[in-house]
Amino acid sequence: MLTLAEAQTKIFSGLKRAAETETLPLNMVSGRFLAQDVSAIVANPAFDNSAMDGYALHTADLNPDAAVLPLQGEASCGMSPDELGPGTTMRIFTGAPVPRGADAVEIQENVTVENTKVVFQEAVSVNQNIRRQGEDFVEGQLLYKKGKQLLPMDLGLLASAGIAELKVFRKPRVLVIATGNELIKPGHVLKPGQIYESNKLVTLLQLQALGMDAVDGGTVRDDPQALHERMAASKEYDFVVTSGGVSVGDHDLVKQVFSSLGSIDLWRVKIKPGKPVAFGLIGDKTHFFALPGNPVSSLVTFKLFVEPALYGWHHAKHLQLELNAIASNNFQRRAGRMEFLRARLFTDNGVLKAEALPGQGSHMLGTIRYTNGLIRVGEECDGFNSGDSVSVIPLHLGIGG
Numbered sequence: 001m002l003t004l005a006e007a008q009t010k011i012f013s014g015l016k017r018a019a020e021t022e023t024l025p026l027n028m029v030s031g032r033f034l035a036q037d038v039s040a041i042v043a044n045p046a047f048d049n050s051a052m053d054g055y056a057l058h059t060a061d062l063n064p065d066a067a068v069l070p071l072q073g074e075a076s077c078g079m080s081p082d083e084l085g086p087g088t089t090m091r092i093f094t095g096a097p098v099p100r101g102a103d104a105v106e107i108q109e110n111v112t113v114e115n116t117k118v119v120f121q122e123a124v125s126v127n128q129n130i131r132r133q134g135e136d137f138v139e140g141q142l143l144y145k146k147g148k149q150l151l152p153m154d155l156g157l158l159a160s161a162g163i164a165e166l167k168v169f170r171k172p173r174v175l176v177i178a179t180g181n182e183l184i185k186p187g188h189v190l191k192p193g194q195i196y197e198s199n200k201l202v203t204l205l206q207l208q209a210l211g212m213d214a215v216d217g218g219t220v221r222d223d224p225q226a227l228h229e230r231m232a233a234s235k236e237y238d239f240v241v242t243s244g245g246v247s248v249g250d251h252d253l254v255k256q257v258f259s260s261l262g263s264i265d266l267w268r269v270k271i272k273p274g275k276p277v278a279f280g281l282i283g284d285k286t287h288f289f290a291l292p293g294n295p296v297s298s299l300v301t302f303k304l305f306v307e308p309a310l311y312g313w314h315h316a317k318h319l320q321l322e323l324n325a326i327a328s329n330n331f332q333r334r335a336g337r338m339e340f341l342r343a344r345l346f347t348d349n350g351v352l353k354a355e356a357l358p359g360q361g362s363h364m365l366g367t368i369r370y371t372n373g374l375i376r377v378g379e380e381c382d383g384f385n386s387g388d389s390v391s392v393i394p395l396h397l398g399i400g401g
């Protein structure tokens, strides 16, 4: 059985990468992945401008005995001010171009204005309160490399750099299929032995949240013929994610059907939850992830395998942030597999703490209510005590509740 790192490496080396692109305006590309390097068309700041409301001056004009300059003209936003006359000062506002001839701006709180004269109360140094052209980035500077996922704040930066549209990779089409005779949709009364389908729902929504083009492939019974038909239709997709039927039971047919359609690169990983997971290719472009049916296994394997693969497909690096936290309770277990515990992360006097939640069975979804992270327990570790240092992976932090 492969370790987590071996499995992730194997998936990465088997990945096909996006090739098709589309060019879209900035307001359409939030969450999308760049298919080009991007350089600034204009510098930021685009011109020398004032950081404050105040008075522009040439510092050498100030005389310690009589720091008074006549007021002449005004520089406000969106205009091009006249040159500063020798020995004068000019009214200026935040963001307005600094007039030629000025080398500093004094804030209005530090002067008194008497009729048409401005009295400077303190020494003013060269460059004070001037935001210099290009001090953030210069024209032509490389800002982003191919593969970057664009966040709203990135688009603010790109707009300020004069970019109007961007070449991004097209979204991958991801088909999600649930398998199991017992699964029905909520809204119907359960018959004996039935349960409500939840994995496909969660997977589709997670994919949408990641900006993917997620398609509901329905629920298929544990029947080789039916599974084969549904999975054979998957060739036009970039990814297929199935749930359930990938373990060793008599009705676990997904792997078997999958191997008749494509090549399996890996099956079973030494992790808990989520041991029975399979990955491979159908044809030359369809990645296939068979995730286990237990709802928590489905969540964890999505996070550990599918999410990084989607980033990889987009030529992006997936940043799996892992932090040290202090355990706030004890947890004992039998060593052997790397384990991911649902945890509540919180700060206590500035210290990051992690509580291993009760109810860690891979069928138990109740703990999800309090989960905002995972504690990663190493293969050889047999648990931890309150106060010990543990590794945590934050999930959706900053969400209110």
Ligand code: AMP
Residues within 6 Å of the ligand: 178, 179, 180, 182, 183, 195, 196, 197, 198, 199, 200, 243, 244, 245, 246, 247, 249, 252, 292, 293, 294, 295, 363
């Ligand atoms: P399996 O991986 O098919 O052996 O399923 C493992 C467990 O997960 C069983 O208890 C299934 O009933 C349950 N399960 C499988 N698929 C789903 C699903 N889509 N939604 C909720 N539970 C599921």
Ligand code: MG
Residues within 6 Å of the ligand: 179, 180, 181, 222, 244, 245, 251, 293
């Ligand atoms: Mg099943």
